[in-house]
Amino acid sequence: MTRAQQTKSRRMGIPGSANWHAMLDGAECVLREEGYAALTSRRLAEYIGVKQRLVYYYFQTMDDLIVETFGRLAVREIERLREAASSKRPLREIWDVCIHTSDARLIAEFMALANRIKKLRAEVIRFIEESRAIQVSALSAALKRKSRNSRVPPAALAMLATSVALSLTREAELGVTAGHREILAVFGAFLSEAEPK
């Protein structure tokens, strides 16, 4: 995460500086609102009110910028997940994190990009695996404590929660709601039984 840069020596801006964050913030917005094809150095510069050249002072290539943008997001998301897992009601809190994940449009862009930016792909894989590991260990602990060995193993539950939450978010943004009420009821019933309020 720190800085694997400096392959070609070139004067560079400091990761973590105000401008650096502003660029990642801008990148997120442009990705979300206009898609990855619109995330160009010119567009980003215009969006955050600097000149195009400055983008290349902070990032070697546009791909690097994209990877860093995802990386910052992933760190935040993992952080949220860890907090949820170690809370008093881990099941409910984790489900809440899944449902209120980053905007589905943003995720759609990163998923598409991950298929052709190798470094991003690696980061995405790492993120999914780490998220799942946290979820599985939290679910295992919570369900064991309840001495309630459900027929559905924790790993399957984690996969289920993530998949369904992502679909719910994406479809809700599109305006599709068929089946949403029903599936939310199923999850609600499970939570009520496994982790009463």
Add this chain to the structure above:
Amino acid sequence: MTRAQQTKSRRMGIPGSANWHAMLDGAECVLREEGYAALTSRRLAEYIGVKQRLVYYYFQTMDDLIVETFGRLAVREIERLREAASSKRPLREIWDVCIHTSDARLIAEFMALANRIKKLRAEVIRFIEESRAIQVSALSAALKRKSRNSRVPPAALAMLATSVALSLTREAELGVTAGHREILAVFGAFLSEAEPK
């Protein structure tokens, strides 16, 4: 689906002709392999071995081409789903269609594009709603016949199957497999009970 073209009068190629299909085939490949940013008239022309100008003889704009590409795919997918639903083992067949859906990379591109091409968005919504309706009616019938009113309503099951299948496909393509065995076992157990071989 037929041809909502001809808003601006311009001589156009015939939808359904060999070249038209070749262009949609090429568009699918370029989308899958290189992403939507690479789906340009020049790239597509080169890919299928014609001149750039010809692309605009068959499609008014590149957005139109994308919408048609999705449309053709959606028709095929709905067709597969209908066949599955009216087969002897609808539950297993529908699950099979969900799992062996079009390449996850292609879907990722369309999901991203749907957020900014209005006509595509409308087609995607229509596709999701129609798919779900087919699934729900098939599931309702199959589960009623078994007089087996599960605690999980058909609409929730449909949502579940679609979400999980999509995630499984996407993650498998990335190389992530954590939890896959477990969730497949859960679905397998459900199918064995609800629709014995």
Add this chain to the structure above:
DNA sequence: GTCTATACACCGATAGAC
């Protein structure tokens, strides 16, 4: 640190010849 200026390639879309 931030800028101007510039290289060179590629984009969507059209005019109009054959």
Add this chain to the structure above:
DNA sequence: GTCTATCGGTGTATAGAC
């Protein structure tokens, strides 16, 4: 039907001044 040629615009990335 399919082509050549072309418009104006935008892309990444760099050189080098201040």
